[in-house]
Amino acid sequence: MKKIFTGLCLTTMLWMATPADAATTQIKIDDVVVKSDTAPEQKNNRTMVPLRVISENLGAQVHWQDSQITLAMDQTTIKLNLNNRTVIKNGEKEQLDVQPYMKNNRTYVPIRFIAETFGSQVHYNQGTVNITTEPLLIEDEKIKVLRYEYHMTMGGVIQDIKGNAYHQALFKIFQEKKGDKVEAPKEYYWHFNLEAPGSYYKLGQFDFMSHDQNSVKQYDIYTLNQPFPEELLQGYPKVLLHDATEDNWYLFSEQAVKAIQQLINSADSNGFSKIISNTVA
Incomplete structure (x- = not known):
């Protein structure tokens, strides 16, 4: 029983x-x-x-x-x-x-x-x-991950962003929001150069990576170093976009930069971002 x-x-x-x-x-x-x-x-x-x-x-x-x-x-x-x-x-x-x-x-x-x-x-x-979801295709290559790198005063961070929707949205901003083509700035760096009026600091590097870990497309965003008298900065755009793959420079906007950062923050909060390296002190 x-x-x-x-x-x-x-x-x-x-x-x-x-x-x-x-x-x-x-x-x-x-x-x-x-x-x-x-x-x-x-x-x-x-x-x-x-x-x-x-x-x-x-x-x-x-x-x-x-x-x-x-x-x-x-x-x-x-x-x-x-x-x-x-x-x-x-x-x-x-x-x-x-x-x-x-x-x-x-x-x-x-x-x-x-x-x-x-x-x-x-x-x-x-x-x-x-x-x-459908992957982003660039030059007939399926994008596996977007590698985002940025530097701070005492180090840098590299993180991988997954999720096809994020790849699609970020690539669309780079493609559609870039402005007129311009000449490369005379001075541009990964770090601040406080001795060169009109120099640019790289805010971030964005590598769209294939499944075999090769960079299919790379964009870099640069911002104008601004701790100088305004008269020394007249005629310099605040933000520039560098298509590093083609080695072309374009005007870019602060609004586009904010939209990109919002997407990255969303990817991070939803679990689609992974830190690969962090040397920030």
């Missing part, structure tokens, strides 16, 4: 622990575990994730109007409404299995529908949602 009772308990426990669609414990995008202060949830055997996971790590632009959410990427647009299963995808109505909802000031949306609509592949493995 004791053996029968034990067997029944064990069967019940196994049945409870292995439903048709096991509870999701984490999300991986391009093999990176996404950091989030809010865990995914299961509703009607569908995985619901905070909207931030979509907007920051899949590269979708998000726009709110009242209770309607618009997600856009490339030529694809999705419109969803809180507490409503009807969704408009590229102008056509569809029905979701689970409606978006608000919980603890977080908006939850169905990850599979949105990810697949934006061209990503989704599969589940032992409680993990694995999402694979």
Whole structure:
């Protein structure tokens, strides 16, 4: 009798622990575990994730109007409404299995529908949602990682940024925000030169690396050393972009630099950044 009772308990426990669609414990995008202060949830055997996971790590632009959410990427647009299963995808109505909802000031949306609509592949493995996005191609080379390097007074930092959406977004800024081509500055360095008015300091180096660890494209951002009288700096642009691969120089903007830094900060906070070397004292 004791053996029968034990067997029944064990069967019940196994049945409870292995439903048709096991509870999701984490999300991986391009093999990176996404950091989030809010865990995914299961509703009607569908995985619901905070909207931030979509907007920051899949590269979708998000726009709110009242209770309607618009997600856009490339030529694809999705419109969803809180507490409503009807969704408009590229102008056509569809029905979701689970409606978006608000919980603890977080908006939850169905990850599979949105990810697949934006061209990503989704599969589940032992409680993990694995999402694979399209890699950035430069000169027909798939980009594996973006290596970002910057120096400070007493050392430097090298970090690798993963995630195809981050690669796409950063490369787009470099491509679209560069201004007119200009001549190379007479003096430019990795460090501050406080003895040379009109010299430039390298804010950061960005290497788009292939799977075999070769640099496919390198951009460097330089800023004007400014602790000089204003009359000595007239005519010097504040920010320059160096396409180191082609050895061409362009005007660049402070707004573009801020946009790049915001993406890097987002990658870091979401788990897509790894420090390779840190010699900062």
